[in-house]
Amino acid sequence: MLSLSYIAHYHSYSDLTIIFHISFSSISKILKEMLPYLHNFFKTFIPNEKESQIHSTMSNCISFIIDGTTHPITRTYPQELYYRNDKACHFRQTMLLVDFEGKIIRFYLLFL
Numbered sequence: 001m002l003s004l005s006y007i008a009h010y011h012s013y014s015d016l017t018i019i020f021h022i023s024f025s026s027i028s029k030i031l032k033e034m035l036p037y038l039h040n041f042f043k044t045f046i047p048n049e050k051e052s053q054i055h056s057t058m059s060n061c062i063s064f065i066i067d068g069t070t071h072p073i074t075r076t077y078p079q080e081l082y083y084r085n086d087k088a089c090h091f092r093q094t095m096l097l098v099d100f101e102g103k104i105i106r107f108y109l110l111f112l
Helices: 002-009 013-020 024-045
Strands: 064-073 089-099 104-110
Touching (some): 002 013, 002 024, 013 024, 024 064, 024 104
Antiparallel strands (some): 064 089, 089 104
């Protein structure tokens, strides 16, 4: 439930600690285990190809939107793969490629 709540509503870790009455590190451990599992399950429903012919009003060449999000995690090893110096935290990165109808075309979960 925690993982789905995190994905659907994008609650902060602070909010999740209040909602589920567990520690920050427990949330990080749960998400570290569950996000790759959920990724593997849901990627079967993502077409990995463009189905829509809609494009940006700025240019016909722009037909996708990229959304990249950094998710903080507790320290893990190897640290150099997960550490982000500019934010001074360990992280996991997700990236979505979305068409102009709002359909997810590709999903990437980086640094697993």
